[in-house]
Amino acid sequence: MELRQIQYFIQLYKDLNITKASKNLYISQQGLSKSVSRLEEELGFSLFDRRTSGVVPTKEADALFSHFNKISNSYHELLLAIDNIRQNRVLKIAAYHGFALSCSKDLLSGYRTFYPQSKIRYQEKNNSDIPSQLFYQQADIAFMRAPIPAALSSLHLFHKEPVHLVMDRRNPLASRPAIHLHDLHNQKLLLLDNMEDFNTTILKQTSKKGIACQVHDTADMNEFLHILHGSSLIGFVSRRMYQYHNFQEIAFVPFASSEYEQYPELMMETHLVIPADITPDEAAQQFIDYIIQRTLLNH
Known part of the structure; x- marks a missing residue:
């Protein structure tokens, strides 16, 4: 039995849903299911009844939860104590x-x-x-x-900041004071690879609205602006992340205020x-x- 299995069990016990628990643990649903199944095999009894709406803890799971929770908390406290003793x-x-x-x-x-x-x-x-x-x-x-x-x-x-679009200054959209999501229709995107979670969110929103935009490629922070320069590509970026960067040929354009109000996920916290x-x-x-x-x- 591993500590990780215990921590996975605790999260699933609290969430009662494999999809929700896997998101909170930042692991795949398959990985969570396998871990819990292996734990059940080691223990010799079931911990959850699987149903279409989620999972229901068995009486055995109820009996073990407080013990597993103590083990998890004690492990964290032990590591902190070791650090202090040193x-x-x-x-x-x-x-x-x-x-x-x-x-x-x-x-x-x-x-x-x-x-x-x-x-x-x-x-x-x-x-x-x-x-x-x-x-x-x-x-x-x-x-x-x-x-x-x-x-x-x-x-x-x-801190909390509005996400900006970034592009070459010669791009027709660069002259606008603000941009709406529908302006991204038929645009080619260059995505910043360290904003993968945000990129996924905004692409889902454009898809829901029927906005067809193509992901051309991804790039790291060091090459991102250089690739945008001289191209027709558009990216999403934290303006603060480039606050010390002097790149005159690049334009940072905000979304319209109505877009930030309608889509809170465009505000980066x-x-x-x-x-x-x-x-x-x-x-x-x-x-x-x-x-x-x-x-x-x-x-």
Whole structure:
């Protein structure tokens, strides 16, 4: 029996739905089903009755839930205690790719200035990988783009910004003050690979509205603007992510205000998150307080 199986069981027990639980765990439905089935084989009895509307915990699952929950919480507490005992606590901070570029340059250096005795390790990952980084102690705290899965707790809304379209200045759409979704009809798109979750959301919306737009390719942050330059391609981007980039031949155009109102997902939210039901230790709480204070000062 593995800790991961126990954590998967706990999430499915809470959600009562494989689709919902798999989304909250950021794994495939097939992977979740296999893990639970293997756990049932090891235990020798069923934990859930499968039905078309979802799953129903068996009486055996009810009896085990509190015990499994204690094991999961105890494991997290044990790892935190080990870190503190080492007297060399390194606060592990994760964020999605491009986060540091979207912030003020002194966000992390300012923390080190205020708390010179504190040690931090910062790393950027795909936004979809943030939950697993937290669940398996690769990170203590993280900056994640919404939506935030139920298995995580949002401690603070760090910033919220409207997504912009980006294109070569010679593109006819570049001269417009704002763009509507229907303007994307028959346009070719270049997608930023570190915004995969957002790209999926907006493509679903255009499909629902019958807007035919073609995904030409994807690109990383370093090559994204260079590919757009001189082409007819259009992309979606966080304007803050390129706030320090001086590229005169590129235009950033917002959506019309009515589009942001109708489609809240066009507003990109960044949250400071930790695993749900986990209490931050002293080092993590110190960083949380610093971030909240910085946000208040900047408004």
